[in-house]
Amino acid sequence: MPVIIFTDLVELPKIELLKVHCLLIHYLSDLLF
Numbered sequence: 001m002p003v004i005i006f007t008d009l010v011e012l013p014k015i016e017l018l019k020v021h022c023l024l025i026h027y028l029s030d031l032l033f
Helices: 002-032
Strands: none
Touching: none
16 A cells, blocks of 8 residues: 555656646747747
8 A cells, every 4th residue: 555655656746747848848849939
């Protein structure tokens, strides 16, 4: 059970970082093009 909670804690920030990364890419591409 603790392992599942730990993996959730690790995976969630990864997903959030991916979201932020995608947003940054869209924002930068809008600025460039």
